[in-house]
Amino acid sequence: MFTLKKSVALVVGLVALLGIIPFVAKAVRTDVSRDFPVYNNHGKPDLTVDPKRFVNQMEIIDRLFDASSCEIAEGSVGGTGYRRLLRFDTVLINGGDGDLVVGSPTDPNNPYHSVFIYSPCHMHYHIIGFSNYQLLNLDRTIAAQGHKQAFCLEDLLKYTNDNKSSGYVCAFQGITTGWADWYFKQLSGQWIDITGVPEGDYIVHVEINAAHTFDEGANRYSNVIETTIHIPDPRNKVTIDNSPAATD
Numbered sequence: 001m002f003t004l005k006k007s008v009a010l011v012v013g014l015v016a017l018l019g020i021i022p023f024v025a026k027a028v029r030t031d032v033s034r035d036f037p038v039y040n041n042h043g044k045p046d047l048t049v050d051p052k053r054f055v056n057q058m059e060i061i062d063r064l065f066d067a068s069s070c071e072i073a074e075g076s077v078g079g080t081g082y083r084r085l086l087r088f089d090t091v092l093i094n095g096g097d098g099d100l101v102v103g104s105p106t107d108p109n110n111p112y113h114s115v116f117i118y119s120p121c122h123m124h125y126h127i128i129g130f131s132n133y134q135l136l137n138l139d140r141t142i143a144a145q146g147h148k149q150a151f152c153l154e155d156l157l158k159y160t161n162d163n164k165s166s167g168y169v170c171a172f173q174g175i176t177t178g179w180a181d182w183y184f185k186q187l188s189g190q191w192i193d194i195t196g197v198p199e200g201d202y203i204v205h206v207e208i209n210a211a212h213t214f215d216e217g218a219n220r221y222s223n224v225i226e227t228t229i230h231i232p233d234p235r236n237k238v239t240i241d242n243s244p245a246a247t248d
């Protein structure tokens with residue numbers, strides 16, 4: 001049997017024998033997902049969206065909303081009945097060398113107290129106007145207004161190899177340096193309502209920290225992400241998503 005102890009001893013032995021320190025290749029990937037370079041932003045956060053996940057999770061589905069749907073109240077769909085939704089993942093990476101600290105939504109002494117709003121769809125507090133989701137024509141005029149998706153910011157994914165989460169959650173919000181929050185496509189509002197949009201090529205436009213609520217220092221990483229998409233004829237059938245609403 002090849003035990004862990006033996007294998008460690010073997011590696012140590014080999015290192016001693018060859019007189020070298022094992023070299024672990026670390027690829028720097030600008031296309032992400034994972035292993036994201038954090039830079040010296042003088043202790044400030046710098047938020048950006050994982051471009052890979054944004055593009056590869058994108059899909060068009062139909063989903064039913066009735067008058068009692070929280071999405072009607074929140075304005076993330078344009079009406080009741082079946083709506084055609086272009087949905088995607090928004091992973092918010094903090095690539096600056098400082099944590100984004102937002103704090104408790106219910107603490108009246110929190111300097112960000114006024115930017116929180118309670119979301120009936122998500123059942124927790126969000127930051128007002130955090131992101132802006134739009135569908136643009138190729139000439140950059142607006143094809144579908146989309147909406148301002150609000151977020152509860154917390155640590156969900158680790159994007160560097162070496163640092164621990166400071167433990168941000170919806171009740172005390174923030175994103176640790178080198179970590180990311182993840183709003184996946186099944187979450188309420190992670191979409192642009194494209195009902196009635198004619199067949200053609202469009203630009204999907206997402207801006208984060210859209211209201212400039214948070215200081216991002218040098219802000220070297222872009223707050224805007226875009227990709228082009230072909231939207232099929234609205235009469236064509238797409239997958240109907242009848243699954244229960246996902247919570248985060």
Ligand SMILES: [Zn+2]
Nearest residue numbers: 122151152248
């Ligand atoms: Zn939420």
